[in-house]
Amino acid sequence: MPADHVVLCTDLDRTIIPNGDQPESPRARELLRRFAARPESTLVYVSGRDEGLLRNAIRDYDLPVPDFAIGDVGTTIYRVHGDDWQPMEAWSREIAPDWQGMEGADLANLLRGVEGLRLQEAEKQNDFKLSYYGPEDPRPEALLSEVRRRLKDNGVRANLIWSIDEQAHCGLLDVLPASANKSHAIAFLMRDRGFGDRQTVFAGDSGNDLEVLVSSLQAVLVRNAPPEVREEAERRAAESGRADRLYVARGGFLGMNGNYAAGVLEGLAHYLPHTRAWLESDS
Known part of the structure; x- marks a missing residue:
């Protein structure tokens, strides 16, 4: 991979999609499209959305088509060539053993009766992702402890991802194979493609x-991120000695406010200053 090549891996909802409460800078997505059009760039979407919802987001928000897409909170990876999305079967083979041959329905039976959890709709489940709605609690330790106990008692190696849907005022729990997460999926793709x-x-x-934001990767937290996420990311990055690998967007870059795609591009230019010229060209 040439030294000047740039790989941008980015979440979608409330990261480059302006579907939060804060305002979007008018030129932000235009500049993201300019970045993605560069031959020296590779764009990777990293999202909780499945393929259909990823495609909808690209259409509805006029986003650039990515080169790769990591979907379903890290349980699927696609090579994208225009309208052709090809699953990377090698990734499925890598994460499959963690669930000991069980499927989502089997795990749902193990978790039946856990107080506060409600299964999400069928279309939000897949072979390696079991998803629930839960209480609007940023740290539901008792609930997660009970889920971990039940799965461990049945030999299931699982990764639990908890987040808050601010607009729906509820928590979201994704139960994944232990090796299936955004961080591992990005690392797998980097190894596979030589990034x-x-x-x-x-x-x-x-x-x-959070797991990726406080990893060894160069990471960007957009300005519109919830305060509790920013505080936790900064705390964990500092404790691990990786404070220099976390950039929190402040706004002001190219006159933009740092929210959503503006913050993504601000952070990109922080780590890789030559990309600023790409965004300013012919502007």
Whole structure:
């Protein structure tokens, strides 16, 4: 991979999609499209959405089509060529053993009766993702402890991802194979495609991005992220000695406010300053 190549891995909802309460800078998505059109760039969407909802987001918000898409909170990876989305079967084989041959319905039976949990709709489940609605609690430790206990007692190796849907005023729980998460999926894709640490940047906004935000990757937290996510990310990054790998967008970059795609691009230019010229060209 050429040294000047740039890989942007970014969450969608409330990260480049302006579907939160804060205002969007008018030129932000236009500049994101300009970045994605560069031959030196690779764009990767990293989302809780499934393929259908990813496609809807691209259409509804006029987003650039990515080169790769990590969907369903890290349980699926697609190679994208225009309208052709090809699942990477090697990723499915890598994460499958954690559930000991069980499917989502089997795990749902194990978790039946856990107070506060309600299964999400069928279309939000897949072979390696069991999703629930829960209470609007940023740290539901007792609930998560009970879920972990039941799964562990049955030999299931699971990764629990908890986040808050601010608009719906509820919590969201995704039960995934232990090896299936955004961080591992990005690392797998980087190894598979030869993307280097210094040319790759991740951007996110919510609790289900925390694992990547405080990893060894160069990470960006958009300005519109909830205060509790920012505080937790900064605390964990500092404790792990990786404060220099977390950039919190402040606004002011190219006259934009740092929310959503504006914050993503601000962070990208922080780590890889030559990308600023890409965004300013012919502006």
